[in-house]
Amino acid sequence: MIQSGYRVTHRLRERCLQVGVLPFDLQVEAAVWLLGQQPVVDSLVAEYRVLAIDGLDEMVPALASALCSLAASVERVTVGYSTDGGLRWMLGASTTHASTVCAKLVGGGAGEFRHLRLRDDHLPDAPRRAAAGQLARLVGDPLAGPPRQPRLDGWSLRTLNRPDLMARAAVESVAGLVDAGVPPKGIVLLSPYLDAVVSSELMAGFEAFGIPFSVDRRWRSLFDDASARACLTALR
Incomplete structure (x- = not known):
């Protein structure tokens, strides 16, 4: 292996x-x-x-x-x-x-x-x-x-927090806001870094509650990241 x-x-x-x-x-x-x-x-x-x-x-x-x-x-x-x-x-x-x-x-x-x-x-x-x-x-x-x-x-x-526990806490908080009358489109979760594990847990959790959810990333790949491009330029 x-x-x-x-x-x-x-x-x-x-x-x-x-x-x-x-x-x-x-x-x-x-x-x-x-x-x-x-x-x-x-x-x-x-x-x-x-x-x-x-x-x-x-x-x-x-x-x-x-x-x-x-x-x-x-x-x-x-x-x-x-x-x-x-x-x-x-x-x-x-x-x-x-x-x-x-x-x-x-x-x-x-x-x-x-x-x-x-x-x-x-x-x-x-x-x-x-x-x-x-x-x-x-x-x-x-x-x-x-x-x-x-x-x-x-x-x-x-x-003490695993990715699934962090995602569950976020989903439950958002679900509480939705139950209180806040429209889902008016709720934004800000995260400096969102890995695939947390993202998939969030997706599954919101789907279970029937709450629409999407991820908006500024950069879609490492090549588009500003710091990566700067390092590439310096190394060249």
Whole structure:
């Protein structure tokens, strides 16, 4: 399965380069290079006071470190990451590195946690299974999953909301507005990023309530995204 995944990502990279779209690895290289340029950092810090990093566990170590290096230069930092990077670990994502850089942010005084949402694992044998999985990875078991991140000062920091729960909450809120007499055309959900999982859950939920729903994205493909086009121009 792992080898098949690598072959698929390699073919995807070749296809992206053929059609002029910036593939994932070049996005990372471009982002790390840009964040290493002092004029770029000075411009970002002058314009923005808050650093928000979502999905740190889905990033390769170089990108995670480059983003977290900005923490000391801003007023507030918000970092979101989970206990595994999903299938992104096949592309080099490291949950262990994510935990390490977060621990440095906490211990280094780069920011102050105003709010923490903490919970332990639901399953009592989760630590044992995590240790067994990491050991299997070390001895080369190809069927083992990605290594779990180490705990941060004895706690697991993670969100309580799954995509289906987030979508359900949005659907129920909109349904309540519709029941109160608000026309569906007068309701707009604004999201900085809407992935396919949440979008499909929203679609199914609104369909069950008989509420019309559509997604309006400013860019339809990565090639049309302004930042991707700028990086392509710089790399050329």
